[in-house]
Amino acid sequence: MKYKVLLIEHDIVNLRVLKRVIGKANLDVISATTLTQAKAIFSNTSPEAYLCAVVDYNLPDAQHGEAIDFAIDSFIPVVVITSSTEDDVRNNILSKAVVDYIPKKNAQIYEYLSRLLIRLEKNKNIGVLVVDSQRKQRNAMTSLLKRHNFITHERPNAESLNNYLSEHADIKLMIIDNDLKNEAGVDVVADVRKHFHKDTLSIIGSSSSSATEASSRALANFIKSGADDYLAKPYCHEEFFVRVIQNIEYLEQIELIRKTANADYLTGLPNRRHFFSQVNEYLNRDLEHKTLALMDLDFFKTVNDSYGHDHGDIVLKEFSKLLAKHFSTQCISRFGGEEFCVFLPNVSLEEAIPLLDSFRVAVSKKRFIRKGVGINCTVSIGVTSKFKRKVESMLGYADENLYKAKDGGRNCIIGDG
């Protein structure tokens, strides 16, 4: 779903630039130059369709931030932009439940806004769990989190916490108070860490000790027990968001590194190393059937030589998409060059051959087009269900069959004889 952003800005030049920035973030812009106009537009739509509103503090018909109140009352998160440098304007803005406040100083604000919009959209799929015995504290945190579009979860204690986390895969961050009714937060963190690794769940410990020494002891205890960060109460909103965002971004970076390490650079398919680790997991499960197919595009050198390397790359990418579509529930991989592999767990050789053959036919019928030039390609496939302890043995048998398929004229499948 493509979200909308309600933009209320009276300066025409700025309006044009902001529209471009928001459009570039792949969001639909609904713009108005006055509050009256914004109200008229908004009356026909539901707030759920909006990611946020970007609102100028000073509008011709709303000179003191009234447009902010309108957006908040309409349940849309608000980002305020203003050219005012006065302290009372800043204080007035920050006294309202806004997401952020951006002074119109220089061109950098557009870059900042662009990153903020992307963050707000991503947050819609990210859950944050607040574990605190005090309802007031839980409400204060969840209301701040909702402002930034997070999915919020609350628990008054640690009862069945591991089950709750397992059942809610959207939760990427847990903020936990140390003074829970029947347990210390640090002990709960130590237990949670037995089941949820730092790569998949971030934890911020929290406590309301007013003494500096006690607070720094709580921090050390939390970190030693497996938390990633610490938030002392009372906290200011900006510190709260900085810590939340930093911990979420850390997880996103880990995820990005993991994806990059596991993917083939050209096609995005799992690479050979990742394929081996996936298949080995299946092999440890003692499956009834195990089938593996090795595939190789036919005369691919001729494709490169006749149409150029770029066209060859397009063929490899399109072939990969087709492979992923046909074998969406199996383990697939680009092994390198024009060689691909599919592991079909719990599929017998007899069941696999028609599936693989329908893929072979689909490849032979596809026109791989680049810059208006279309070419056809075929694929040879060697398939096996023979297995001796390791995946490498299956690859050896599949390779022998692939060799026979090439030798037998290509564009065909050869199974165990």
Ligand SMILES: Nc1nc2c(ncn2[C@@H]2O[C@H](COP(=O)(O)OP(=O)(O)OP(=O)(O)O)[C@@H](O)[C@H]2O)c(=O)[nH]1
């Ligand atoms: N465009 C492109 N070509 C690649 C890539 N990796 C390997 N190749 C090319 O794939 C071709 C493989 O050629 P060969 O091993 O001779 O095999 P073939 O021409 O497909 O012939 P058969 O396998 O016998 O049907 C070579 O020209 C490689 O340069 C790549 O990432 N992109």
